[in-house]
Amino acid sequence: xxxxxxxxxxxxxxxxxxxxxxxxxxxxxxxxxxxxxxxxxxxxxxxxxxxxxxxxxxxxxxxxxxxxxxxxxxxxxxxxxxxxxxxxxxxxxxxxxxxxxxxxxxxxxxxxxxxxxxxxxxxxxxxxxxxxxxxxxxxxxxxxxxxxxxxxxxxxxxxxxxxxxxxxxxxxxxxxxxxxxxxxxxxxxxxxxxxxxxxxxxxxxxxxxxxxxxxxxxxxxxxxxxxxxxxxxxxxxxxxxxxx
Amino acid sequence: xxxxxxxxxxxxxxxxxxxxxxxxxxxxxxxxxxxxxxxxxxxxxxxxxxxxxxxxxxxxxxxxxxxxxxxxxxxxxxxxxxxxxxxxxxxxxxxxxxxxxxxxxxxxxxxxxxxxxxxxxxxxxxxxxxxxxxxxxxxxxxxxxxxxxxxxxxxxxxxxxxxxxxxxxxxxxxxxxxxxxxxxxxxxx
Numbered sequence: 001x002x003x004x005x006x007x008x009x010x011x012x013x014x015x016x017x018x019x020x021x022x023x024x025x026x027x028x029x030x031x032x033x034x035x036x037x038x039x040x041x042x043x044x045x046x047x048x049x050x051x052x053x054x055x056x057x058x059x060x061x062x063x064x065x066x067x068x069x070x071x072x073x074x075x076x077x078x079x080x081x082x083x084x085x086x087x088x089x090x091x092x093x094x095x096x097x098x099x100x101x102x103x104x105x106x107x108x109x110x111x112x113x114x115x116x117x118x119x120x121x122x123x124x125x126x127x128x129x130x131x132x133x134x135x136x137x138x139x140x141x142x143x144x145x146x147x148x149x150x151x152x153x154x155x156x157x158x159x160x161x162x163x164x165x166x167x168x169x170x171x172x173x174x175x176x177x178x179x180x181x182x183x184x185x186x187x188x189x190x191x192x193x194x195x196x197x198x199x200x201x202x203x204x205x206x207x208x209x210x211x212x213x214x215x216x217x218x219x220x221x222x223x224x225x226x227x228x229x230x231x232x233x234x235x236x237x238x239x240x241x242x243x244x
Numbered sequence: 245x246x247x248x249x250x251x252x253x254x255x256x257x258x259x260x261x262x263x264x265x266x267x268x269x270x271x272x273x274x275x276x277x278x279x280x281x282x283x284x285x286x287x288x289x290x291x292x293x294x295x296x297x298x299x300x301x302x303x304x305x306x307x308x309x310x311x312x313x314x315x316x317x318x319x320x321x322x323x324x325x326x327x328x329x330x331x332x333x334x335x336x337x338x339x340x341x342x343x344x345x346x347x348x349x350x351x352x353x354x355x356x357x358x359x360x361x362x363x364x365x366x367x368x369x370x371x372x373x374x375x376x377x378x379x380x381x382x383x384x385x386x387x388x389x390x391x392x393x394x395x396x397x398x399x400x401x402x403x404x405x406x407x408x409x410x411x412x413x414x415x416x417x418x419x420x421x422x423x424x425x426x427x428x429x430x431x432x433x
Contacts, residue, residue: 007419007420007423007424010412010413010416013416013419014412017390017391020391021391021394022261022262048423049419051368051372052372052419052422052423052426053391054306054309054372055369055372055373055375055376055422055426056376056387056388056390056391056392056422057263057388057391057392058302058306058372058373058376059373059376059384059388059392060263060388060391060392060393061263061268061301061302061305061392062298062302063388064265064268064269064392065272065298065301067269068268068269068272068273069272069276069294069298071273072273072276072277072280072294
């Protein structure tokens with residue numbers, strides 16, 4: 001400490017402090033400033049003290065800023081957590097894409113499958129007007145069928161089938177329901193039974209759906225045979241495509 | 245925070261001069277998110293945003309105390325501008341280092357006319373900063389309570405369980421020590 005100029009007196013320091021802490025009265029301040037401007041040594045000492053004073057304040061502000069920043073620290077953690085969450089989601093999404101591509105590669109639709117999808121529409125079913133029939137159970141199932149509740153419709157119609165195994169209408173709609181569900185083999189069985197009734201009003205449709213069922217099973221030959229039995233515009237168009 | 249936004253510049257300036265921590269906190273928390281977005285958009289991360297912003301806050305606060313803020317200027321906008329400029333400077337300096345490393349050519353920075361003054365000032369502040377770091381915990385706490393927190397002698401005496409004469413003497417000795425440390429650093433560095 002002796003190497004440098006002596007430090008100011010305690011009284012001097014306290015006077016400087018009072019000025020910097022704005023604790024002087026206007027009069028006091030004016031007289032102090034006058035003295036300061038007249039005395040270059042005092043002025044130098046004051047400037048030096050001011051720097052030290054500011055350094056202390058700055059250290060205080062640095063401490064305080066850490067607490068000002070704590071709210072952002074909490075926010076940061078959230079951000080990081082969100083980032084991590086998205087990071088994992090991204091990985092999960094990538095894996096999913098790779099898997100989907102793999103699955104698609106192995107089960108990608110065959111040309112016949114594509115034709116099936118293009119030409120298949122679910123049979124709209126029969127109108128269900130209350131009171132026009134006493135075959136209540138059949139039409140109740142028809143309501144389910146029309147609502148896309150194929151499993152319920154199938155259960156109800158299969159019950160009816162126990163009483164009358166060769167009913168073309170029940171067989172036809174059971175076939176339709178199974179095909180709508182994507183079960184071509186079961187559907188084919190029921191459509192074939194429909195055709196056992198020679199004069200069935202559903203024979204044309206049954207052949208068309210049999211052709212589609214065959215397509216779904218990738219059996220082009222059988223699909224062609226059935227289409228030849230239908231002979232309407234849509235069937236001929238599909239037939240052409242199959243024969244190409 | 246809303247009140248701080250409505251405060252006039254004069255009120256904010258007075259609050260900064262008196263180290264009003266509530267007001268400073270409000271300003272800090274209003275401006276930092278804006279600056280952070282700016283840093284994120286300009287190749288920076290959270291830690292860099294915090295460091296540069298705190299340095300900027302110190303600069304802003306110091307300039308306000310030295311009456312460098314022009315009348316009628318918005319303190320928050322002023323703080324944001326300082327921070328933005330410091331960020332640009334930070335990016336340039338990183339690029340500057342890279343340029344030297346890549347081709348050994350030193351690119352002159354022409355947009356800093358008073359660079360020498362700035363450097364001298366920085367050196368002085370660093371010496372003081374180092375001195376504060378070297379000052380013992382008890383001295384540091386006492387001085388901060390007086391000069392930054394602006395606590396009264398009564399409060400501090402009570403806190404330290406000492407009479408006011410002892411506290412005054414302690415404060416004097418601590419400042420003397422701080423000055424000695426700062427001079428040592430300045431002369432050696």
